[in-house]
Amino acid sequence: MARVHAFSDDVLGTLDAVGVAEALRRGDFSTTEAVEASIARIESVDPDLGAMAYRTFDRARVQARAPRGGFFAGVPTLIKDNTDVAGVPTRNGTDSYAMPPASRNGEMTKLLFKLGLLSLGKTQLSEFGFSGTAEHARLGAVRNPWDTGRVAGASSAGSGALVAAGAVPLAHGNDGGGSIRIPAGVCGLVGLKPTRDRLPQDPLYGLLPLKIVTDGVLTRSVRDTAAFFREAEKAHHTSLSPIGDVTGPGTKRLRCAIFTGALGREASPEVAELTLKTAAVLEELGHTVESVPPPVPETFAEDFVLYWGTLAVALVNAGPLRGKTWDRQRLDNLTVGLAQHTLKNAKYVPAAIVRLRRAQAIAEGFHAAYDVVLTPTVAHETPEIGRLAPSQAYEIVMERLMAWVAFTPWQNVIGGPAVSLPVQQTLAGLPQGMMFGAAPGQERMLLELSYELEEAMGFARIWEPGGFAEGAPDLR
Secondary structure, eight states, rough: OOOOOOSSSSTTOOOOOHHHHHHHHHTTTEEEEEHHHHHHHHHHHHHHHHHHEEHHHHHHHHHHHHHSSSTTTTTTEETTTTSSSBBBBTTTTOOOOOOBBBBBOOOOHHHHHHOOOEEEEEEOOSSSGGGGSOEETTTTTEEETTEEEEOOOOOTHHHHHHHTTSOOOOEEESSSSTTTTTHHHHHHHHEEOOOOTOOOOOOHHTTTOOOOOOEEEESHHHHHHHHHHHHHHHHHHOSSSOOOOSSSSSSSEEEEEOOOOOTTTOOHHHHHHHHHHHHHHHHHHOOEEOOOOOOOOOTHHHHHHHHEEEEEHHHHHHHGGGGOOOGGGGHHHHHHHHHHHHHTTGHHHHHHHHHHHHHHHHHHHHHHHOEEEESSSSSSSSTTTTTTOTTTTHHHHHHHHHSSTTTTTTHHTOOOOOEEEEEEEEEOOOOOOEEESSSTTOOOHHHHOOOOOOOOOOEOTTTTSSSEESSSOOOO
């Protein structure tokens, strides 16, 4: 097992994003020094990780001389390469066509910059974000810094790998079926998928019949995630219940449900045991825990795949509009297979969408009885590179993907928040995230619970000799 990270005694040390922001305000070091440290860290680990899609180091160096204002002013970050950054191509994890530089910033990019974050480039993802692992026949695989022979999670894998490896303290991701939570779960990070419409999105996502994609960030601490959403709320107003400034555990004892199987798949014995151990900690903390059958309908998996496939159909059919560089033969088998599967079953798509919309009512009834639901983030230990590779036959890779990511898509469909926390570790020494889901608008409750578990259980820490730290981290 080859572990790779860039934590050192440079100016960034083991600081999280809040720590870097505070140090910059105190004048402990300059934005230029922070940027140069992050660039050096990226250059030291990315040959092993393959997580960078595009570097904007020279631009960042110029911007560091006069950083934008905002709470995170001057804090280095990275942006997932399916989100527009003016002057930079948006490659979407594919080489099926050549992309011109974007003419303007996307909505999430605007928010990140408004908060003061300073981007050093863009991170690699699976082709169009479809797969639960960022592997590509020609662009290569994004590798997990905990074990470079394994995957770094779903389509926000590039961001997850570089935050976990210490290259930047916080990075952008988005989540249409688990793509913030899965990289967080396997890379030892905090990954909160927020409530639908909590954060701004590009208009294209609003055209979907069911909005399943939400943006967010991957971090190494609960306080970073809480601070990001606090500041985002100031900059982007919504009609949702406010999150506010969450700085520690809450006092309310919660009604918690737990299950370790979904979509007809069971978690591996090791992962199920780790989930039960997490439930036992919840009980020790005074929360009530009840084992329940999953509220997910039997039709959910196939309905979700059919709906997911409509996006593949749209992208494949729009290919010729990309210009003369478009080459359908360069698409991976998963993209093509998803599109073909949905086209073959097109008559069932309307009913599938209706059933997926009904899931919101099912969830409303479920969360009337339970505040929080605990599941593993993924169903078994992190796969080795190649097992989920989209170069395989569609039927093989789809079955393997669904068996691994059985727990995450539900929250995308119901529109509620869910957070993956790095509170468990496998016998092989790898992080195993635990996921906590809630009703729409309940991010504050999840953040308070996250603080409580961070203090009670500790988090995965790649720079620690054993890979795990007991209790709340010292990120000063």
